[in-house]
Amino acid sequence: QLPATLVERLTERGVTVRSGTIVRELHRAQTGWRVVSGPVPAPEVHEADRVVLALPAVPTARLLRDVAPEASAALGTVETASMAVLTFAFDAGALPELTGSGFLVPPRDGRFIKAATFSAVKWDWVRAAGEGAGPGGADLVLLRASVGRHREASTLQHPDAVLLDRAHADLALALDAVLPRPVARHVQRWGGGLPQYAVGHLDLVATVRESVATCPGLAVAGATYEGVGIPACIATGRQAARELLGH
Ligand SMILES: Cc1cc2nc3c(=O)[nH]c(=O)nc-3n(C[C@H](O)[C@H](O)[C@H](O)COP(=O)(O)OP(=O)(O)OC[C@H]3O[C@@H](n4cnc5c(N)ncnc54)[C@H](O)[C@@H]3O)c2cc1C
Structure with a gap:
């Protein structure tokens, strides 16, 4: 119910929601970010001022490999x-x-x-x-x-x-x-x-957040960070929005 309600509310506010497509690449652009999604033979390129990666650890690590290598390396160790x-x-x-x-x-x-x-x-x-x-x-x-x-x-x-x-x-x-x-x-x-929080998880999250903070207009959110329950995930989403809006 939650994802459907979210889509409904966002659409009411004029947001375009694209689901059922994989984001494969993330690059710094002249200003902001370039996100590549869709199948390899038919890629779609999206220019964005700001990007929130609300994905599991492994795909986040993959997308951050070039733009935030320390965050990528840390996220690559998170087991599930x-x-x-x-x-x-x-x-x-x-x-x-x-x-x-x-x-x-x-x-x-x-x-x-x-x-x-x-x-x-x-x-x-x-x-x-x-x-x-x-x-x-x-x-x-x-x-x-x-x-x-x-x-x-x-x-x-x-x-x-x-x-x-x-x-x-x-x-x-x-x-x-x-x-x-x-x-x-x-x-x-x-x-x-x-996601499994191993001993040292808080340090891992701090490493990820410090590394991502060096990339203006980029934030991460989701169950990998400060709690797997839905309320904790929502809190990370709010935090990401605040970071990107400079509040
Ligand atoms: C079986 C189960 C029961 C649970 N029960 C509860 C509960 O009762 N109460 C509670 O509070 N929590 C519960 N949890 C925990 C909670 O549901 C999850 O931790 C939370 O939904 C995770 O949200 P998320 O947005 O971080 O990740 P997800 O919901 O996993 O969303 C990540 C999304 O990213 C997409 N994605 C991945 N890679 C890419 C890519 N490259 N490009 C585009 N999209 C991509 C995935 O398809 C997915 O839709 C449960 C979890 C599980 C597995």
């Missing part, structure tokens, strides 16, 4: 964790009562899943979406589990059906219940979706 979110829709009548909004599973428990979110309990709009949405107008309860820890990519190297079956079994164990077959299930994989 891949994960998958497994969503289940159950017939509400066949499910035990869910209390709380979910749970986290510590690695030492040796389970396949690392967390579960009782989506229909946590978010009213998810609960509402499930009302009457099942076969014959039955109510559905949506919940999800996540799998994949840092440096455990092998956990994800299974077909979708295997991930779902193993998560279903872990959920049943955790809920101490015989779980029904889900009415529907879905896998969303997030390759490299979560």
